[in-house]
Amino acid sequence: MTDQEMIDCPEDGVQMQRLRAIMHRLRAPGGCPWDAEQTHESLLTNLIEEAYETVDTIQRGDWEHLKEELGDLLLQVVFHSELAEEAGRYSFDDVARGVSDKLVRRHPHVYGEAQVEDTDGVLSQWEAIKRLEKGGEDQAYLDKTGKGLPAMLRAFKLQKKAAKVGFDWPDDAGVIDKIKEELAEVEDELEAGDKQALSEEIGDLLFSVVNLARRHRLDPELLLESTNVKFEQRFDAMDKALVAEGVNLSSATLEQMETQWQAAK
Structure with a gap:
C-alpha cells in the first residue's frame, strides 16, 4: 500500500499506521507549515490541555465526546514520536515497544510465575520491580516521584508512595488532628504578619488536606x-x-x- 493509499484507508486494523502516515506527511516538505514548525517544547501546552480536556469529558460522563478527546491526546503522542524519529532518537515503534515490554515485565503474576493476592499486592510488586529497574537500593525511594506534575498531584503521589512502606497515619483521627494543627499555625502567622512563614504554613495545611483525600482513595486534583x-x-x-x-x-x-x-x- 502506497503512502497515499494508507492516508486514504478507512479500514479497521490499520488506523494507527494511517495516523502515523498522516503525521509524517504533515511534517514533510510541502506539508503543513504550522506542523513543520513545531517542537517538543512548543507542543507542551497542547499536551497538557488535551490531557485535561480528556479528564473533563470523563468527569462529565460524555462518552461520545471522549472518543474525540482520546484521539486528540493520541495525536500528541504520535506527534512527539515523529519529532523524535526525525531527530534520530527513536520511533513510535520504540515508544510502543518500550511500554509493552514494561507492562509484561511489571506483571509477572500475569505473564510469569509470581503470585499476588490482591490489588495492594500488585502495586507493591510494581513498585519493587520499578525500583530495581531504576537503580535498586542505591536510588532514593522518592527520587523523581511525580516530577513535572502540578504540586497537588505530586503531593498525592509522594504521600501514596511513602504510605506503601508504612509511613502513614494509623487512622483518620491523626490526619484530622494534623489539619487542625496546621490551621492553628496559619492563624498564628496571620496574626504575626510574617508572610514567608504564612506561605509555609498554608503549604503545610494544603499538604495535610491532600493526605486526608489520599487516605480515602480520592484524587485531590x-x-x-x-x-x-x-x-x-x-x-x-x-x-x-x-x-x-x-x-x-x-x-x-x-x-x-x-x-x-x-x-x-
Whole structure:
C-alpha cells in the first residue's frame, strides 16, 4: 500500500499506521507549515490541555465526546514520536515497544510465575520491580516521584508512595488532628504578619488536606476541579440573578451577592 493509499484507508486494523502516515506527511516538505514548525517544547501546552480536556469529558460522563478527546491526546503522542524519529532518537515503534515490554515485565503474576493476592499486592510488586529497574537500593525511594506534575498531584503521589512502606497515619483521627494543627499555625502567622512563614504554613495545611483525600482513595486534583466547576456554576447563577434584578456585579454589594449566592446553592 502506497503512502497515499494508507492516508486514504478507512479500514479497521490499520488506523494507527494511517495516523502515523498522516503525521509524517504533515511534517514533510510541502506539508503543513504550522506542523513543520513545531517542537517538543512548543507542543507542551497542547499536551497538557488535551490531557485535561480528556479528564473533563470523563468527569462529565460524555462518552461520545471522549472518543474525540482520546484521539486528540493520541495525536500528541504520535506527534512527539515523529519529532523524535526525525531527530534520530527513536520511533513510535520504540515508544510502543518500550511500554509493552514494561507492562509484561511489571506483571509477572500475569505473564510469569509470581503470585499476588490482591490489588495492594500488585502495586507493591510494581513498585519493587520499578525500583530495581531504576537503580535498586542505591536510588532514593522518592527520587523523581511525580516530577513535572502540578504540586497537588505530586503531593498525592509522594504521600501514596511513602504510605506503601508504612509511613502513614494509623487512622483518620491523626490526619484530622494534623489539619487542625496546621490551621492553628496559619492563624498564628496571620496574626504575626510574617508572610514567608504564612506561605509555609498554608503549604503545610494544603499538604495535610491532600493526605486526608489520599487516605480515602480520592484524587485531590479531581476533587478541587469538581469544586471549581461548582463555584463557576453558582457564581454564574448569582450573576444572572443580579442582572435580572437590574444590578451588575461591579455595583452589587456583598450582601446582595451573598443573598443570590445562597439562592444558587
